Amino acid sequence: MPLAPDRPAARLLVWLGVVPFLLFALLFLILPTLQVVTGAFRTPDGSATLQNIKGLLTPSILRALALSLKLSLLTAALGCVLGLLLAAAVTRGGLPGWLRGVTMTFSGVASNFAGVPLAFAFIATLGRLGLITVILRDWFGINLMATGFNLISFPGLALAYLYFQIPLMVLIITPALDGLRKDWREAAESLGATGAQYWRMVALPVLWPSLLGTFALLFANAFGAVATAMALTGSSLSILPIILFAQIRGDVLQDPHLGYAVAFAMIFFTGIANLIYVTLRARAERWQK
Amino acid sequence: MSFITLQNIQKSFGATQVVRDFTLGIEKGEFVSLLGPSGCGKTTVLRMMAGFETQTSGTIVLDGQDMGGLPANRRRIGMVFQSYALFPNLTVAENVAFGLKIAGTPRAEAARRVDEMLGMVGLSGFGARYPFQLSGGQQQRVALARAIAPRPRVLLLDEPLSALDAKIRISLRSEIRAIQRELGITTLFVTHDQEEAMSMSDRVVVMSGGRAEQVGAPSEIYNRPATRFVAEFIGSLNLVPGTVRDAATGAIETPAGVIALGRTLPQANGSAVSLAIRPEGLHIGQDGNVVLNARVADSEFLGSIIRLRVMAGGNTPLVIARFNREGHTVPEPGQELTVSANASDIIVLDGVA
Amino acid sequence: MKSGRIFSALFFGLACLYFLLPLVGTLEFSLRARRGEYSLDAYRNVLADPQFHQTIGYSFILSLATIVLGVLIVAPTAFWVRLKLPRLRPVVEFLTLMPLVIPPIVIVFGYIRLYNTSSWLPLLGSAAGSDFLLVCGYATLSLPYMYRAIDTGLRAIDVGTLTEAAQSLGAGWVTVLARVILPNILTAILSGAFLTFAIVIGEYVLAALLNRPAFGPYMVWMGGNKAYEPAALAVVAFGITWASMGLIQLFSRFSKHTQARR
Ligand SMILES: Nc1ncnc2c1ncn2[C@@H]1O[C@H](COP(=O)(O)OP(=O)(O)O)[C@@H](O)[C@H]1O
Ligand SMILES: [Mg+2]
Numbered sequence: 001m002p003l004a005p006d007r008p009a010a011r012l013l014v015w016l017g018v019v020p021f022l023l024f025a026l027l028f029l030i031l032p033t034l035q036v037v038t039g040a041f042r043t044p045d046g047s048a049t050l051q052n053i054k055g056l057l058t059p060s061i062l063r064a065l066a067l068s069l070k071l072s073l074l075t076a077a078l079g080c081v082l083g084l085l086l087a088a089a090v091t092r093g094g095l096p097g098w099l100r101g102v103t104m105t106f107s108g109v110a111s112n113f114a115g116v117p118l119a120f121a122f123i124a125t126l127g128r129l130g131l132i133t134v135i136l137r138d139w140f141g142i143n144l145m146a147t148g149f150n151l152i153s154f155p156g157l158a159l160a161y162l163y164f165q166i167p168l169m170v171l172i173i174t175p176a177l178d179g180l181r182k183d184w185r186e187a188a189e190s191l192g193a194t195g196a197q198y199w200r201m202v203a204l205p206v207l208w209p210s211l212l213g214t215f216a217l218l219f220a221n222a223f224g225a226v227a228t229a230m231a232l233t234g235s236s237l238s239i240l241p242i243i244l245f246a247q248i249r250g251d252v253l254q255d256p257h258l259g260y261a262v263a264f265a266m267i268f269f270t271g272i273a274n275l276i277y278v279t280l281r282a283r284a285e286r287w288q289k
Numbered sequence: 290m291s292f293i294t295l296q297n298i299q300k301s302f303g304a305t306q307v308v309r310d311f312t313l314g315i316e317k318g319e320f321v322s323l324l325g326p327s328g329c330g331k332t333t334v335l336r337m338m339a340g341f342e343t344q345t346s347g348t349i350v351l352d353g354q355d356m357g358g359l360p361a362n363r364r365r366i367g368m369v370f371q372s373y374a375l376f377p378n379l380t381v382a383e384n385v386a387f388g389l390k391i392a393g394t395p396r397a398e399a400a401r402r403v404d405e406m407l408g409m410v411g412l413s414g415f416g417a418r419y420p421f422q423l424s425g426g427q428q429q430r431v432a433l434a435r436a437i438a439p440r441p442r443v444l445l446l447d448e449p450l451s452a453l454d455a456k457i458r459i460s461l462r463s464e465i466r467a468i469q470r471e472l473g474i475t476t477l478f479v480t481h482d483q484e485e486a487m488s489m490s491d492r493v494v495v496m497s498g499g500r501a502e503q504v505g506a507p508s509e510i511y512n513r514p515a516t517r518f519v520a521e522f523i524g525s526l527n528l529v530p531g532t533v534r535d536a537a538t539g540a541i542e543t544p545a546g547v548i549a550l551g552r553t554l555p556q557a558n559g560s561a562v563s564l565a566i567r568p569e570g571l572h573i574g575q576d577g578n579v580v581l582n583a584r585v586a587d588s589e590f591l592g593s594i595i596r597l598r599v600m601a602g603g604n605t606p607l608v609i610a611r612f613n614r615e616g617h618t619v620p621e622p623g624q625e626l627t628v629s630a631n632a633s634d635i636i637v638l639d640g641v642a
Numbered sequence: 643m644k645s646g647r648i649f650s651a652l653f654f655g656l657a658c659l660y661f662l663l664p665l666v667g668t669l670e671f672s673l674r675a676r677r678g679e680y681s682l683d684a685y686r687n688v689l690a691d692p693q694f695h696q697t698i699g700y701s702f703i704l705s706l707a708t709i710v711l712g713v714l715i716v717a718p719t720a721f722w723v724r725l726k727l728p729r730l731r732p733v734v735e736f737l738t739l740m741p742l743v744i745p746p747i748v749i750v751f752g753y754i755r756l757y758n759t760s761s762w763l764p765l766l767g768s769a770a771g772s773d774f775l776l777v778c779g780y781a782t783l784s785l786p787y788m789y790r791a792i793d794t795g796l797r798a799i800d801v802g803t804l805t806e807a808a809q810s811l812g813a814g815w816v817t818v819l820a821r822v823i824l825p826n827i828l829t830a831i832l833s834g835a836f837l838t839f840a841i842v843i844g845e846y847v848l849a850a851l852l853n854r855p856a857f858g859p860y861m862v863w864m865g866g867n868k869a870y871e872p873a874a875l876a877v878v879a880f881g882i883t884w885a886s887m888g889l890i891q892l893f894s895r896f897s898k899h900t901q902a903r904r
Contacts, residue, residue: 014727015727017718018719018723018727020714020719021737028782035756036752089650089651089657093647093650094650095651108887112837116862116876117861120668120865120876121664121665121668123865123873124668124670124671126667131663132667183372183374184376186341187435188376188387190339190340191362192363192391192392193387206378226747227858230846263751266747267748287377288421
């Protein structure tokens, strides 16, 4: 049926094409989110309140929030830096060309190899009987636990998170690195710039929007992750999503609307991260079409 | 010793040799073009000069200084790319100031220099724009200003006009040349467009297969092509096969009859040669010292020029170009006429066409 | 230049160490079940566990359902937005990117509050309803990947011209979608599908909080109760992820091949 867009009926039909998607998004994305956001500001009987948000200001929740922020900021920052270095090494470090394809494929796998199995892999490697722990102990006489390292701890968790954060960065930043044209570098060199000056004055500013975006994405990625932490540490390391998990499970019997507040806090921070990204990007992209 | 000397440069990428035994001297303030078909190694020569490639053997000396081992960022050689290569994140003024900033030029002085450069390329007042807000021609002007702002010792341009519209291309030619003259900057210009090379340069280097076929002033290249390649590559040309009968008197037998050039030829008697002559070197009438009978095959009226295709001596095709003047008639196809040329305009090339 | 290459090689070597050691460690650990020698006992135990078969089968079926639902929702929308409603593009893109910003645990929390037994749509009241909700949740999680993959595929072909050409030959909309657009973006759809599969098969949070017997919660349960079997499960999970990504590569290479020959 040919559609004439000038007839109102036809225009309505055009909009009908996206109704299934919009309905799906409404039911399974927007409404659940709104439910959480409004729930955070309501009492059980439905009246408006700030009491739930105030409930967040307990030492244990604040500690979990701080830990989550620290973990997400650290792994996002390290993921960005190390991922960029790895991508740069592979794409323009003078290494054999086939390494690039291998690295990209592996990054695709590793960025999706998150959650429970990742935790198992790290336990099997760095846990009390893990491969590296055993090798260090038997061959070098180093007791990893005695050095203060503990997999079930903040550094251990961060180390595990980097296993998916770095590859995610590699996947996103490699196309951006490809967008850096060879003649920019040569033009800079012919004007007297060193490699470092080129990176500081041209390459990094050009990459900046991608870097910011990936940072926000990595931050949200780490901030919302539950399964790895859960499988790695049980509930002993209480980060915000684990607190929320416990709230939902009803393991912790507190004010039921506190769960809303915790969930809202999570959206709030990932939202802030992305808001900062969007604003900064608008500024960073003023030189783009 | 020249200001720039490229001595016996060879360059191979793996097994393929791209530049062969290339030698060239360039004087201070000279504008030299590298002209040749795509893939003949022009860019490679330029990039070795700039320091982006290292020659397999041979030396490059600039102003008495051996460039060997000197990295590109210490050569003080400006470069303009076909793709402009402006830094997209910097404004026009910041682009032009880039080299000055690197060199540590004081801010006020750099700003003055940027203004001066932008004025020179006709873009005063465009300093605050970003490259994407400029047309191709304007971007290339910025690239030129950026390259010359830090006062490089040499300016290299790699097909800087190839990406532009015909009209802008032609106006930029004379602008680049004027700026080059004004600054007296030694310039090496790469192009595959003979008109560009001929109209802009003090000297042209015609390249083929990684070799310099001929080096000379544009008129020399055009009028006295040294090799068959140059003769065929530059302008259009009539080629007539022949055999040397008497080298001492310059008698050559051709399908259109025996032609006597009246000069001594270096070729041996009996060797196969080609006679080359420009279309504008042939006249209708008998006022030259080489005269042939011909029949008009067809004619093209091109405004200021009339181009005739004739068959000389029955089966030798020739193209004749003559100015269109009031009162001259355009010969009809089938018409018989005599064609003449000055023996000195006829070039003898080795081998058969 | 030289020092750059040395640094690159060094850094790449360190990265290899970091990324490969856990894999080697896991493999080695999974073989340690028998005292004093390497054996496949851990794998044997896993394979012999009926729970393993039930949960991985359940997750497999769910991921298939997710893929079908995802393709049905995303492909026509992406096509329609490109063809008729480019104005709506920012909105659709924003919505598809939202699951990257809103943590899954928050989304599932919303589901639980919105669709519990006492709500207007008590999906969680029945097992089938819960399964449906879980599939919808998975489709939501994979929305960014599915949409990106399919939209990239559509960008590669000229949707407008192709559609008009088909219509000028008398094809209806269903024919256009099924016979013209779909074959041309099949590779893109398959990429999205395998990516979805890799995400869904071991997912933990949604399944655990909706109380469904999926592979993710099973793995966590094993982690708490067994020593070597979790490592074996990790090896299996890694293999599945690797296979999914490998198939994406394979298909995209294959389709490039056929396109080049055309
Ligand atoms: N980095 C390189 N690796 C291999 N071959 C190259 C490289 N750069 C140029 N070539 C080859 O060298 C030849 C000359 O190239 P170039 O100097 O760019 O020619 P031109 O500029 O005259 O068109 C071409 O055949 C090209 O394919
Ligand atoms: Mg070239």
